[in-house]
Amino acid sequence: AQSVTQPDxxxxxxxxxxxxLRCNYSYGATPYxxxxxxxxxxxxxxxxxxxxxxxxxQGIKGFEAEFKRSQSSxxxxxxxxxxxxAAEYFCAVGGAGNMLTFGGGTRLMVKP
Amino acid sequence: xxxxxxxxxxxxxxxxxxxxxxxxxxxxxxxxxxxQQGPGQDPQFLISFxxxxxxxxxxxPDRFSAQQFSDYHSELNMSSLxxxxxxxxxxxxxxxxxxxxxxxxPGTRLTVT
Numbered sequence: 596a597q598s599v600t601q602p603d604x605x606x607x608x609x610x611x612x613x614x615x616l617r618c619n620y621s622y623g624a625t626p627y628x629x630x631x632x633x634x635x636x637x638x639x640x641x642x643x644x645x646x647x648x649x650x651x652x653q654g655i656k657g658f659e660a661e662f663k664r665s666q667s668s669x670x671x672x673x674x675x676x677x678x679x680x681a682a683e684y685f686c687a688v689g690g691a692g693n694m695l696t697f698g699g700g701t702r703l704m705v706k707p
Numbered sequence: 708x709x710x711x712x713x714x715x716x717x718x719x720x721x722x723x724x725x726x727x728x729x730x731x732x733x734x735x736x737x738x739x740x741x742x743q744q745g746p747g748q749d750p751q752f753l754i755s756f757x758x759x760x761x762x763x764x765x766x767x768p769d770r771f772s773a774q775q776f777s778d779y780h781s782e783l784n785m786s787s788l789x790x791x792x793x794x795x796x797x798x799x800x801x802x803x804x805x806x807x808x809x810x811x812x813p814g815t816r817l818t819v820t
Contacts, residue, residue: 627807637814638811638813639799646807685749689807694740694755695752696752700749
């Protein structure tokens with residue numbers, strides 16, 4: 596069975612600083628990997644996805660993520676964080692069956 | 708662009724009551740998924756449907772049932788509600804040939820008192 600671990604429950608960064616959110620997955624085959632963002636009380640918005648090919652994927656809102664098979668990681672990055680990026684971020688893997696398995700989420704807070 | 712529609716957005720029920728949540732997928736999406744997100748938790752997969760047939764089943768209680776209709780909308784029926792059923796229920800939709808490109812609705816917040 597697939598699983599996802601997001602080691603950081605909370606992260607605080609200053610506005611304008613760079614950001615990296617960690618995600619580690621466990622899945623026997625090549626995974627489909629996703630990052631979603633959720634603002635309080637809102638639904639999940641897809642930021643980016645990795646299916647195959649180039650291991651560095653670009654998403655919306657200036658986010659990017661890098662798939663590293665050797666480390667079983669799919670970390671999310673942004674070079675300069677904006678106050679509006681404050682939200683909960685979920686990494687997810689699509690594996691057996693068609694369901695997505697989510698990590699526990701990382702809550703991002705942005706200091707002015 | 709059209710998104711996934713869920714209704715109602717908020718629902719308050721008492722213990723042992725029943726609830727029905729509705730989901731209208733993005734046009735031309737034929738697969739619907741239901742997820743449950745408890746307070747401070749990550750979303751957990753409940754069940755999915757393709758062409759009105761159950762496709763996959765996750766951690767869905769026996770008190771819950773769901774179905775997909777010919778217009779591809781789906782309903783999640785919840786009976787004998789318990790306090791622990793209070794959660795945000797998401798519906799997502801996709802095309803069958805891209806099952807992992809799931810687009811989520813805004814969710815229905817169910818509160819059981």
